[in-house]
Amino acid sequence: MLRLLCIASGVLALTAASPAAAQDAEPCDQQAFGEHSIRIETVAARPGARLSVTAVRFDGPFGGKDVSLRCLTAWRVTPSRAARLSRDRTTLIIDQNAAPGTVITLEARVGATITRGSVTVVGSADPSVLGRWRRSCGEAPDVAAIATILIERDRYFLYDFEGRQWSGSYDFDPHSRTIAFGPHVLPPPPESRLEGTASVDTEARLTLEGVYFGDPWQRPAGRDCPMVFSRAG
Known part of the structure; x- marks a missing residue:
């Protein structure tokens, strides 16, 4: 009886596991497969803005999957004077003095795969519908x-x-x-x-x-x- 209870508890634990947890547990070499990009929050990239950042991959017809942060290395922001990443690598912080028209590129590696994303800085008062x-x-x-x-x-x-x-x-x-x-x-x-x-x-x-x-x-x-x-x- 005790053994049956333990098995039932294990089954419940597995079914309760979230898709995000399952994705995070996937080996990094598997997360390197497919097409990759860095998704930057869809709002105007104004000086001083803080934009959320997510690395995603597409390895089939079922849409994108988030790449685990633990699998991302060699982060780089170009030009470095225009923006920086937060310590937890989840936010792109635009510099207060970033000039409008500056293209900011964010890059990282998933194994041997390079993934990128970019935004163009707009002026503080420039209209944006994003x-x-x-x-x-x-x-x-x-x-x-x-x-x-x-x-x-x-x-x-x-x-x-x-x-x-x-x-x-x-x-x-x-x-x-x-x-x-x-x-x-x-x-x-x-x-x-x-x-x-x-x-x-x-x-x-x-x-x-x-x-x-x-x-x-x-x-x-x-x-x-x-x-x-x-x-x-």
Whole structure:
């Protein structure tokens, strides 16, 4: 009986182990396989900013996996005068005097594999639409608002509409603040308007004027709800 209890306890412990713990336990030579990159938090890289850093790898069709910190060595930040890494290697700290336009490259090794990521410094007052944003206009059935929109550094965007997703490329002009979404990977919902202007206010809210992501079920989809998003995460 005691033996059965011990076995049952062991099974429960195994099933309770988190995916992150299992990933962290994977040998470093295995984590060196696949394509690698360093993911830097998707927010504006302004002087003095602190951006979270994660090394990821892609070794199949199931998306990226975090690389364990214990497997990363030979960290390097270039140029070193423009930024530095936190002691725990999880945060990129932009120098207060970093000049706008400076490209900061972060590099590390996973075994013999080199992994990199980069950001471009923007001015303290320069407009930026980067980030994950959330829009909410209530629960009424004719309000079906978009849950989130992700705007990445590499001109890639993705928006989630009640679990259905559309993605593609975008263009943003920080001087005129004009923004255009597309082309899309898949055709966008009918009645979508994909060009307008974008601005971020002092309360970190993104407003899209003239842009409207149509409802895939052709409902009103919140026509009376402004395209205003708050930062999500």
